[in-house]
Each structure stands twice: as C-alpha cells, then as structure tokens.
Amino acid sequence: MFYSRVMKRTTYSETECRAALNRVSGMPFRWSLNPYRGCVHGCHYCYARATHPYLGLNADEDFETKIIVKTNMPEVLRREVSKPSWTRERVAIGTATDAYQPCEGRYRLTRRCLEILRDSDTPVSLVTKSTLVLRDLDLLSDLADGPGATVYFTITTLDDDLWRLIEPGTPPPLKRLQVLQRLSEAGVRTGVFLAPILPGITDSMESLEAVAAAARAHGAASFGSTVLRLAPLVKEHYFGFVAADFPDLLPRYERAYSGTNIASDYQVAIERRVARIRERHGFVEDAMHGRRIDAGKAVTVALPRSAGTGQLVLPL
Numbered sequence: 001m002f003y004s005r006v007m008k009r010t011t012y013s014e015t016e017c018r019a020a021l022n023r024v025s026g027m028p029f030r031w032s033l034n035p036y037r038g039c040v041h042g043c044h045y046c047y048a049r050a051t052h053p054y055l056g057l058n059a060d061e062d063f064e065t066k067i068i069v070k071t072n073m074p075e076v077l078r079r080e081v082s083k084p085s086w087t088r089e090r091v092a093i094g095t096a097t098d099a100y101q102p103c104e105g106r107y108r109l110t111r112r113c114l115e116i117l118r119d120s121d122t123p124v125s126l127v128t129k130s131t132l133v134l135r136d137l138d139l140l141s142d143l144a145d146g147p148g149a150t151v152y153f154t155i156t157t158l159d160d161d162l163w164r165l166i167e168p169g170t171p172p173p174l175k176r177l178q179v180l181q182r183l184s185e186a187g188v189r190t191g192v193f194l195a196p197i198l199p200g201i202t203d204s205m206e207s208l209e210a211v212a213a214a215a216r217a218h219g220a221a222s223f224g225s226t227v228l229r230l231a232p233l234v235k236e237h238y239f240g241f242v243a244a245d246f247p248d249l250l251p252r253y254e255r256a257y258s259g260t261n262i263a264s265d266y267q268v269a270i271e272r273r274v275a276r277i278r279e280r281h282g283f284v285e286d287a288m289h290g291r292r293i294d295a296g297k298a299v300t301v302a303l304p305r306s307a308g309t310g311q312l313v314l315p316l
C-alpha cells in the first residue's frame with residue numbers, strides 16, 4: 001500500500017498569491033504562511049483535505065496528487081515584511097499543509113521565505129513531518145540565534161505498520177525524530193505534536209507513552225496533543241480509510257462522530273492521560289497551546305478507572 005501510494009502521479013499547478021501572510025485568530029499565533037495547497041503525504045485524518053474542494057478538486061486522491069504551488073510567495077512576503085507597519089510578530093509556517101513536502105525540494109519556496117523572515121528579524125515556528133527541513137538547518141540556526149525559531153514534528157505513532165496505514169506518504173517516525181535531534185543539538189527549539197490522537201487506534205497509554213518517551217529522548221522541549229476532529233469531507237475520507245483498514249471500528253466511529261468532535265468525556269480522559277505523560281517525562285511546555293508548565297504547579301490527575309492503561313472504549 002505504501003509503495004503504490006507514493007508512486008501515484010502528482011501534478012503541480014503553479015499559481016500566484018496576493019498575500020503571503022494570513023492573519024489567524026483563535027490560535028497561539030497571529031500570522032501563518034503556507035506555500036503549498038494539497039499534500040502528497042496523504043495522511044487520512046488531515047483536516048486540510050476539506051479545503052481542496054474550494055479549488056474544484058476533491059478531498060481524496062486530488063488532495064494527495066494535485067498540489068498548488070504559490071510560486072510568487074517569496075516576492076509577496078518580502079513586500080509585506082518590508083512595510084513600516086510590520087511588527088515582527090511570530091509567523092507560523094505549514095499550518096495548513098506541509099511546507100516541506102517533496103516538491104519543496106524543487107521549488108524551494110519555504111527556504112526563500114525563511115531567508116526573508118531571517119533578514120527581517122521575524123521569529124518563526126513551523127510544523128512538519130518531513131526530514132527535508134534539515135536542508136535548512138543553516139537558516140534555522142540563524143533564526144534561533146536571532147529572533148527565534150521553533151520546529152515541531154507531528155508524530156502520531158511509533159508503530160511502523162500503523163504509520164504506513166495512517167500517513168502513507170510521510171517519512172518514518174524514527175527518521176523524523178532523528179532530524180528533530182539534529183535540530184535540537186544545533187540550538188533550534190523543538191517540540192512534538194502527537195496529533196491527532198485516533199480513538200481506538202493510537203490512544204492506548206502504551207502508544208502515547210512511547211511517542212512521548214522518544215520525543216524526550218531525542219531532545220524535544222515541548223509535547224502536546226489533540227484528539228481527532230472530523231469536519232465534513234474529512235469525515236467521509238477518514239471513514240473510508242477506517243472501513244478499509246479497521247472495519248470492526250467503523251460502527252463505533254459512526255456513532256462517536258455523528259458531529260465533528262467525539263464526546264467531551266473521552267476528550268477529558270485523553271487530556272488527563274496526556275497531562276500525566278507530559279509531567280512524567282519532564283516536558284516544560286504544552287506544544288499544542290504554547291503554555292509553559294510551572295513545575296511547582298504541575299497537575300497531577302488521576303485517570304478515571306474506566307480509562308485504565310489500555311485503549312479507551314469509544315462512547316457507544
């Protein structure tokens with residue numbers, strides 16, 4: 001399955017952007033930058049799938065094979081950050097789709113944007129699953145020594161069989177961790193997003209703990225997680241994946257996700273589970289919310305008995 005997916009034909013459609021920086025609300029950053037739309041990494045849970053139909057493309061195979069490339073983004077960004085009104089607030093890169101997916105090797109848009117942000121003394125954070133980010137270690141080191149740079153890796157599982165099923169076009173989790181370690185050793189701040197947690201698939205204490213322990217061992221300073229959300233279109237795609245690879249779980253998913261979010265009881269139980277894990281491994285920051293954790297006020301929470309140490313049972 002892995003090989004057939006990565007061999008799929010990919011087409012690139014080049015396009016012009018009018019604004020490089022997008023203003024964001026309700027997130028721990030106000031500006032985001034995404035050089036590509038669509039993503040060949042093809043994660044089945046990807047929330048960005050829902051945006052491809054705005055382009056007249058579908059949220060399934062088109063999202064993974066038809067990539068929109070904003071070729072003039074560096075020029076537009078340079079104009080925007082040279083305005084006197086630019087206040088050098090942090091810019092979050094790759095918040096919609098992966099800015100280091102394979103076509104970045106050819107177009108180098110993310111690299112050129114990093115150069116511009118460094119030269120304009122603007123701090124950056126970026127999130128990726130790609131090992132290609134290591135190519136830009138020189139720029140990230142400059143940014144880390146100057147206005148600031150944080151690189152987050154998304155890692156949902158360390159189980160190779162699950163990884164191939166869930167995130168078929170991505171580099172192996174261990175390779176991502178090795179790159180994270182290289183960046184940490186070079187002085188770049190790093191973190192791990194265990195996101196999204198997939199109910200009944202990656203939510204066991206053992207699975208969550210394994211990712212946290214590996215993140216810490218490789219030098220991640222922060223660790224955070226969220227539970228799977230299934231907006232329209234993403235839900236249809238994800239249910240198709242569950243039907244094909246986890247058919248026994250499908251009826252429970254259909255009951256649990258009648259809306260976009262799973263029941264709050266489940267989310268609270270998972271948050272407690274992750275808080276305990278974060279505390280046990282000495283992470284000082286919640287990567288998902290950018291909150292520093294005061295060691296003197298570390299939360300100690302008891303999991304409900306029903307949460308146990310195995311997989312949570314989906315609400316029925």
Ligand code: SF4
Nearest residue numbers: 039041043046097098
């Ligand atoms: S790497 Fe990120 S953007 Fe790309 S498919 Fe996976 S979740 Fe979506």
